[in-house]
Amino acid sequence: MACFLVQILVLLYFTVFLTFSSTTNGKFSEKSPMIISTKRMEKMTRLRFYFHDIPSGKNPTNMRIAGPEKTTADSFGSTFMVDSPLTEEPEPTSKLVGRAQGVYAFASQHDAGLLMVLNFAFLEGTYNGSALSILGRSPMSDNVREMPIVGGSGLFRFARGYSLSKTVSSSQKSRNVVVEYNVTVVHF
Ligand SMILES: *[C@@H]1O[C@H](CO)[C@@H](O)[C@H](O)[C@H]1NC(C)=O
Numbered sequence: 213m214a215c216f217l218v219q220i221l222v223l224l225y226f227t228v229f230l231t232f233s234s235t236t237n238g239k240f241s242e243k244s245p246m247i248i249s250t251k252r253m254e255k256m257t258r259l260r261f262y263f264h265d266i267p268s269g270k271n272p273t274n275m276r277i278a279g280p281e282k283t284t285a286d287s288f289g290s291t292f293m294v295d296s297p298l299t300e301e302p303e304p305t306s307k308l309v310g311r312a313q314g315v316y317a318f319a320s321q322h323d324a325g326l327l328m329v330l331n332f333a334f335l336e337g338t339y340n341g342s343a344l345s346i347l348g349r350s351p352m353s354d355n356v357r358e359m360p361i362v363g364g365s366g367l368f369r370f371a372r373g374y375s376l377s378k379t380v381s382s383s384q385k386s387r388n389v390v391v392e393y394n395v396t397v398v399h400f
Pocket residue numbers: 335336337340341
């Protein structure tokens with residue numbers, strides 16, 4: 213009975229709280245508290261893998277598909293389609309855990325700011341067949357780049373989170389680049 217009463221009081225508290233505690237910030241934004249259903253437990257998953265960008269050779273992982281003519285490859289508007297291996301360790305020969313498939317484009321007129329639209333399709337273990345979707349800005353001059361994870365499929369349904377990435381090696385000769393990704397996602 214006491215427990216029931218406490219529940220009623222908590223409910224009342226939140227109802228009153230919700231009704232009276234919106235905060236406004238001028239015309240630009242308004243924030244209201246919200247009760248989120250906690251019936252289903254959400255999980256947090258952290259993943260780490262290495263992205264291999266191989267621009268030339270027999271099996272290049274990216275292809276320039278659009279952009280201004282008569283300019284350098286990395287100028288504003290240059291757009292690339294990618295299908296890059298994701299591995300467990302930085303070495304390209306280490307275990308394949310997935311593929312990054314999508315598009316990146318030089319979207320800044322002021323610096324090397326990339327628009328990234330990628331799906332990480334996983335191929336290994338529990339997450340084989342599941343995927344995460346990234347949509348974000350990658351400022352290439354930053355040591356660590358943060359991008360949002362905007363969704364997922366399979367075991368990653370309802371996923372949201374972020375990735376932190378940094379270049380761990382790049383070859384002058386082959387121009388191959390290895391990028392480390394730490395991904396943190398919340399999902400059901
Ligand atoms: C991943 O799933 C596919 C399709 O179900 C299967 O063919 C493949 O062997 C699996 N890979 C691993 C590493 O389990």
